[in-house]
Amino acid sequence: MAVFVTAGVxxxxxRSxxxxxxxxxxxxxGKDVLLVDADDQATVSDFTAWREHTLDGNVxxxxxxxxxxxxxxQVETMKPKYDHVIIDTGGRDTTSQRAALFVADIALVPVQPRSHDVWTLTKLTKVLGEIQATRSNQLTVHSFLNRADITSADNREAAEALASMANLGFLPHAIKNRKAFPSTGAKGLTVFEAEQPDQKAITELNxxxxxVYNARINSTTEA
Incomplete structure (x- = not known):
C-alpha cells in the first residue's frame, strides 16, 4: 500500500x-484506488465528472x-480501506499540500523544462526539508520532466539541473507534451483509454x- 502525492510550488x-x-x-x-482532490481548482474532480459522464458512472x-x-x-483514517491513495495538490505552498506531504509515502514532482519552473525548485526543496524534519520516516521524492518538448535543448538542461538536486530523486523518464493528453482528458479519459492510443505517450507513462512503483516495492521489501 502506498500514498502518493503530486507536489510542487x-x-x-x-500535476493533475x-x-x-x-x-x-x-x-x-485491479487496484482499489482512492483519488483525493486537495487542489482549490478541483481539476481532478472536474476530470472525474466528465469521466463519469463518458463511462456511464463507472469511473x-x-x-x-x-x-x-x-x-x-482524514487520509490516515481512510487509507486502510484502499490499495493505494493518490493526492493531487495545487501549485502553491499550501496547508493542504503540506498535510499531504506529511501523510504520503511518495511525492511525485513533475517539472516543465522551463527556466522559471526550474528556479522554483529551491522553494520546493525548502518545503520538503521542513516536512522531512517533522516526519518519523523518510518521504520518497521522485522528480521528472513533464510537458517536455519533443526535441529541445531545454529538456537536457532541465534534466541536468534536476539530477544535480539529490533530494529531488530525479527519474530520467520524461513525459512529452503530446496532443493525446488534452484530447482524452476533455472526455475524462486517459491516454490508456483512447480509441486510437498514442503508443509513445503510453510507453512514457508506463x-x-x-x-516509481518498482522502487516502492523494493524499498518495502528491504524494510
Whole structure:
C-alpha cells in the first residue's frame, strides 16, 4: 500500500494529469484506488465528472475532496480501506499540500523544462526539508520532466539541473507534451483509454510509473 502525492510550488506543471493517469494506471491493474482532490481548482474532480459522464458512472476509482490541515487525519483514517491513495495538490505552498506531504509515502514532482519552473525548485526543496524534519520516516521524492518538448535543448538542461538536486530523486523518464493528453482528458479519459492510443505517450507513462512503483516495492521489501 502506498500514498502518493503530486507536489510542487509552480502552477502548470501537469500535476493533475499525472495524478489522473497514475490513478487509472493502478486501477487498470485491479487496484482499489482512492483519488483525493486537495487542489482549490478541483481539476481532478472536474476530470472525474466528465469521466463519469463518458463511462456511464463507472469511473474505476473513488474520489473525495479534502482541503486543509485536516486532510492528514482524514487520509490516515481512510487509507486502510484502499490499495493505494493518490493526492493531487495545487501549485502553491499550501496547508493542504503540506498535510499531504506529511501523510504520503511518495511525492511525485513533475517539472516543465522551463527556466522559471526550474528556479522554483529551491522553494520546493525548502518545503520538503521542513516536512522531512517533522516526519518519523523518510518521504520518497521522485522528480521528472513533464510537458517536455519533443526535441529541445531545454529538456537536457532541465534534466541536468534536476539530477544535480539529490533530494529531488530525479527519474530520467520524461513525459512529452503530446496532443493525446488534452484530447482524452476533455472526455475524462486517459491516454490508456483512447480509441486510437498514442503508443509513445503510453510507453512514457508506463516507464515512469513502473520505475516509481518498482522502487516502492523494493524499498518495502528491504524494510
Amino acid at each position: 509552480k502552477g502548470g506543471s501537469g 494529469t499525472i495524478a489522473e493517469h497514475l490513478t487509472v494506471w493502478l486501477a487498470r491493474q 474505476g476509482y473513488t474520489l473525495v475532496q479534502l482541503l486543509g490541515a485536516n486532510l492528514r487525519k 516507464d515512469l510509473f513502473d520505475s
